[in-house]
Amino acid sequence: MNTVPATKKKIQISFVIREESEVMHRSFVNSLQYDAQTGNLFTAGSDSVIRKWDTQTPSESLSSSQNRYQLSLEHHYDWVNDIILCCGGRHLISASSDTTVKVWNAQKGFCMSTLRTHKDYVRALAYAKELELVASAGLDKSIYLWDVGTLTKLTALNNTVTTSSLNGSKDSIYSLAMNPIGTVIISGSTENVLRIWDPRTCQKIVKLRGHSNNIRAICVNRDGTQASSPNFTLKRFHNNLILDSKDVYLPFSVMQIVFGPYNFTHVYSGGRDRRVFRTALNDVTSSQLLFVEDAPVQKILLTDPNQPKQIWVATWNSRVQRWSLPSETAVNVCPDGESSLIQEPDMILPGAPSIRQHAVLNDKRHIVTNDTENNVATWDVLRAQKVANHGKRNMEDVIKENFKKVFVPSWFSVDIKSGLLQITLDESDVFSAWVSAKDAGFNDKPAEAKLNYGGMLLRSLFEKWPCAFTDNDEESSIHGFFSVPEHTPILICEDSGRPIFRCTVRDTTNSTESAMLQDHLPNWVLDVVEHNQFPKFNKIPFLLQPHSSYAMKTPKKDRLSATEMLQVRKVMEHVYEKILNPLESSENGVPQRVFPPPLTGNIEEKVELYCNDQ
Numbered sequence: 223m224n225t226v227p228a229t230k231k232k233i234q235i236s237f238v239i240r241e242e243s244e245v246m247h248r249s250f251v252n253s254l255q256y257d258a259q260t261g262n263l264f265t266a267g268s269d270s271v272i273r274k275w276d277t278q279t280p281s282e283s284l285s286s287s288q289n290r291y292q293l294s295l296e297h298h299y300d301w302v303n304d305i306i307l308c309c310g311g312r313h314l315i316s317a318s319s320d321t322t323v324k325v326w327n328a329q330k331g332f333c334m335s336t337l338r339t340h341k342d343y344v345r346a347l348a349y350a351k352e353l354e355l356v357a358s359a360g361l362d363k364s365i366y367l368w369d370v371g372t373l374t375k376l377t378a379l380n381n382t383v384t385t386s387s388l389n390g391s392k393d394s395i396y397s398l399a400m401n402p403i404g405t406v407i408i409s410g411s412t413e414n415v416l417r418i419w420d421p422r423t424c425q426k427i428v429k430l431r432g433h434s435n436n437i438r439a440i441c442v443n444r445d446g447t448q449a450s451s452p453n454f455t456l457k458r459f460h461n462n463l464i465l466d467s468k469d470v471y472l473p474f475s476v477m478q479i480v481f482g483p484y485n486f487t488h489v490y491s492g493g494r495d496r497r498v499f500r501t502a503l504n505d506v507t508s509s510q511l512l513f514v515e516d517a518p519v520q521k522i523l524l525t526d527p528n529q530p531k532q533i534w535v536a537t538w539n540s541r542v543q544r545w546s547l548p549s550e551t552a553v554n555v556c557p558d559g560e561s562s563l564i565q566e567p568d569m570i571l572p573g574a575p576s577i578r579q580h581a582v583l584n585d586k587r588h589i590v591t592n593d594t595e596n597n598v599a600t601w602d603v604l605r606a607q608k609v610a611n612h613g614k615r616n617m618e619d620v621i622k623e624n625f626k627k628v629f630v631p632s633w634f635s636v637d638i639k640s641g642l643l644q645i646t647l648d649e650s651d652v653f654s655a656w657v658s659a660k661d662a663g664f665n666d667k668p669a670e671a672k673l674n675y676g677g678m679l680l681r682s683l684f685e686k687w688p689c690a691f692t693d694n695d696e697e698s699s700i701h702g703f704f705s706v707p708e709h710t711p712i713l714i715c716e717d718s719g720r721p722i723f724r725c726t727v728r729d730t731t732n733s734t735e736s737a738m739l740q741d742h743l744p745n746w747v748l749d750v751v752e753h754n755q756f757p758k759f760n761k762i763p764f765l766l767q768p769h770s771s772y773a774m775k776t777p778k779k780d781r782l783s784a785t786e787m788l789q790v791r792k793v794m795e796h797v798y799e800k801i802l803n804p805l806e807s808s809e810n811g812v813p814q815r816v817f818p819p820p821l822t823g824n825i826e827e828k829v830e831l832y833c834n835d836q
Contacts, residue, residue: 226755227683228672229527231717232649232717233714233715233717234648234714235646235680236637236644237606237713238640238643238645239607241709242709243705244271244570245273246273246540246729247267247542247573248267248573249540249576249641250537250538250539251520251537252266252267252268252301252303252304253265254523254542255304257311258524258526259311260267260311261276261277262278262311263275263571264305264307264314266303267302269640269641270300270320271295271299271302272294272305272444273293273294273295273327274292274293277290277571279545280553289488295326295333297724298316298322299318299642299713299719300318300319303318303319303344303346304316304346305347306347307328308354308370309370312328312329314326315358316331317345317360318343320721321338321343322336322338322344322722323336323339323342325376325585327442330654332809335373335377337358337439339385340362340364341364342362342394344360345397346358346359346360346395346398350400352402352404353404355368355370355421356823357388357398357400358392359398362394363391363395365388365407366387367386367388367424376765381416383794386421388424389424392413392754393412393413393442394412395409396411396436397409397411397412397438397832398440399442399834400442402444403445404422405446406421406449408440408442408449409440410436410440416429416440416451417430439451440479441479450489480527482558486503487503487504487531488500489503489577490512490522490530491509491522492515492517493518495518496516496517496537498514498515498522499511500512512563512564513545513564513565513567515535515537516539517537518537518552519537520536521536522534522536525544525650529721532544532547540576543569543570544568544569544570546564547564553602575593575594575597577591577641578638579591580592580636581617583621583626584628584631586631586634586675587602587603589603589738590603590620595614596614597613598611598613598617599611600620600624603645604675604704605704605706606706607706607707631656633676634646634651634652641744647676649744649746650763653677653757654676655675657673658672658673659671659673660712660829674756677756678704680750681750682734683706683710684730684739684751685705686708686728686730687731687739687751688736689736689739690751691754711722711726712727712730714742715728723739724802761784762783763781763782764783764784765781766793766796794825794831798825
């Protein structure tokens, strides 16, 4: 039987340009978890980092609001979409767009294990507290069940885990809910239907239609008999049958909902119009406008669902705010939502600006960025750091000021979805950027010396790796590379974005990380970093002929070739020597001139070159 050989997966190398200590989120926060015993709040961001904050210490005891920051949980490669605090606050489960689910020690902040069962973005988690059971779901249409007790016992040697799956979803899943006793799981998807499952048998119970949009949030009560979702239809169940359905009126688009207390007396909701409402379920025709946030609401969380006194809100901004709730008997029922009960938050966890625009300069080494506070900056890719702050200037003006009359091929790609610069190197073009030492600004090297940006950067990233080749050849095309900051994260991924290995430049010196790099680095990296073997120049054929506006006898059309590093000035010199001033032979074949005429310093004024008439 003929078998099709498996396609070898392409490996990419990425790194993030960032500060050593990133204590604040760089972009919006996707999920929140609160530990009532310690007063710690966990925030999961689209900058790929989970942060832990002290919200219990009085503000007057802190020198600044930033001092509420405690630690960062850093091991994901992409947005962290959801988190669950479990085992009495000892462990944290996270779901990410990097397709993984991770288990963390929440108290010490290290990653205990990584689950790679999902094949696409993992968007949502659900938790049955009384069973220590977690469910995960995502864009691969799959739902998996995980026993938390088993997950927390995984080690490097014992890393095999079995999971149950709930099949039948026909579209990407964006929301998930499970009651505390683990008898019901509800999923919401772009199919605009709710599916209800029994996790004990992994069987689908019922499918509920009626939604007009993607279902991004679901709530279910303790015994699994009531549930609600953002179109605010409240469903009551019994013996797997819907007893009744009740529409809750809200004058805006709902993105997030929570119930409090567990007896389902009130619903708290927030949406894209920035308003947060409280709705009493005994009177669903009107709602109380609690407060208005400064950006669309991303996530809301009650500190105590049974006695709601405070609510945390994450928005499309990078900061997170806490609001004190008025009593449930407060009047001010306002269906049109014109006036709010609360004017100011009582606690703010600050955020940092995130990069929203970027432009790679034509030297293919520097990047100009503009962030959410309109600060413009310049970054050096080879140094992996910021080199200039321009303040609140026009970004286009800064780009024009830094324009250089030079052409360098593209050799890296840029991603800013985390709010930071992430640079990715791919085998297909990483070695494309050959430049002269003069154009690169290396004044200590001969002007005509050839340098390769991609090779230099790879040597910089793995400079401290014990297996790296020690280059003492000053004429090497990758000698004299810059040292990048040791805290720089290095990400090894498949070209699909699926993660393989993560470490920092500093970590490459450790024996464990060093061995992992030896196993996972692709050959195109090892050839340069470990073996000092560099790809050969590509030969490019071309033809020189006089421009149509220049009257001269057409010279012999010799087929010429040169490396891709050929400089235009060298072509001009060839034209001046060999075409405009050729050595003429006498009748006996002896050249009349032994040497060609001397080259002028301003050869650019003597010769004009055109490529495709441009």
